[in-house]
Amino acid sequence: MINLRKMKPSDATGVATIQVDCWKKAYAGIIPDKYLLALDVNAKAKTWESGLSLNPDVIRIVALEKNVPLGFVAGLENRSSAFYPEIASEAWSIYVHPDHWKKGIGKMLLLAFIEEMKKLKHKTMIVWALEENLPARAFYEAMGGVLQNQNQTQTFGGKSLTEVAYLFHL
């Protein structure tokens, strides 16, 4: 059975492992290999741990089975207000371990995150996905996200990549 709860410091390594394994699997052939090979679970775990104490208001939800983290979602305010100032909240990252894709865990996490945004009286939410990350885009579309027309660019390992945005009405 999958349980959801707020992320704790003891989840940091599990969450970082999910993140790194996801990047290597989902972004192979999109983000340069050199960048993906350099991803470091310990460094990412430290970032999650310090983030928990430095920014306690951020919403971070973990999905666990038998106390093992299988996925997580994190976010709060819309960080891309330069493009979409009218949108209140943003799911900054959502990851499910590749061994557990397409079992409904991402859906549970995104719906739980939306509930938290509703408690904050937010009416809209944005998510960004790499244009080439077609599975994630299919997920957001299945969840009711509406593709927007303004894109942004991010550079990874010297390669410039387009990100597309999806709007959710909460």
Ligand SMILES: CC(C)(COP(=O)(O)OP(=O)(O)OC[C@H]1O[C@@H](n2cnc3c(N)ncnc32)[C@H](O)[C@@H]1OP(=O)(O)O)[C@@H](O)C(=O)NCCC(=O)NCCS
């Ligand atoms: C995107 C991601 C979070 C989806 O999580 P998941 O647990 O596999 O998704 P779910 O099983 O909950 O699927 C929810 C819905 O999305 C659809 N969906 C999920 N992945 C899909 C895919 N690859 N292709 C088509 N539809 C998909 C499901 O069919 C389901 O639709 P339904 O409710 O109508 O049946 C997960 O694949 C992941 O972690 N990917 C790598 C990281 C990533 O790209 N994150 C997003 C960064 S922008």
